[in-house]
Amino acid sequence: MDMSNMIISAVRPRTSILDKSLSKGKSEVSLSCYALLFSELVQYSELGAEVGHKITDLLVIREKGGKREIKLLNALLFIKSTVWKSLFGREADKLEHANDDERTYYIIEKESLVNKFISVPKDKGSLNCASFVAGIVEAILNDAGFPAKVTAHWHKGTTYMVKFDDSVITRDKQLDDR
Template sequence: MMLSGRPNKHALNIVDRPIPKARGEVPTVSFSAYAYLFGELISYAMDRAASISELEERLDKVGYEVKRKPEVLDILKFIHSTAWPALFGKAADDLQQANAADDEYMISDHDLLVGRYISIPKSYATFVPGSIVAGMVRGMLSAAGFPARREGVRAVSAHAVELAGGGGKGGGGGGGRSSTTILVKFDASVMQRQAALESARRG
């Protein structure tokens, strides 16, 4: 006998239950939808594979792309808010698109860890210790499928930008307080993919 209007969750068919999630997460898709989609994916791959090995390779390629962030802002926000705290103990202070170019973005940190307590001679006044971080960012972008274009010496570069007020050393070799800005210049292929994604989203 049912004592309330709420159905017994154990009485539901398993294909109608949502995929189990970690505590606190909100279910977003039913198991039946997942099973149907995955079944169609396998059928699609089987029709185009000449052997079991090729079928597995096709599925492997799909799986490789599953967790990749497809949009420029997604990967930049990941670096700004997830990778940065893991590397330096806090999120970067700013993330902006350059005013002059759609394919250029800037990640800024007003007190970059690698710029602290660095003592260099006056002849190296323009030296920016944050160049090592530029290399880290370029590596993360490349690994995620967002290559930076090569123009001149570096496609991802570090720059010291003087901040108003305050003393002490920042990201550069000068005596004033400065912020370190990582300038990213994306490859044309990245921007073409981004344009295609935006076009598909608009329908």
């Protein structure tokens, strides 16, 4: 056999679709895919709290350098801005304090992404699928040392009513007195 005519070629390993990255460089998810997944998750409201527990540490480390808020208003502003931007790509529309109850705050979204493709039956008029997000907010606040109960309501779009434990208000007043 004459070796002078033999051509040596580089053997390139074949790549399959499984070897390619799923990410296209963006951290976006298809809205229709999200809507389908969310419609299945909505029946499990406790899953919102699970998401909240996981995102708390991530955002505190990534955005705050590991420093947690100790003031109530700063914790709420962190949720209104940083948490909302991380989850929904924009800040929540408003943060309000109730006039008649010092323990109650409202986070308001005119158009909630989680309700975008939801049709509520007439006999279930008070049902708000943003309860999933309320679970996220509640878990974040509780993990940060601000025990609260968060519920979702239809008012000015979707309003998350945050009702803090008395101990949170007492502690916050003590911090103000220092």
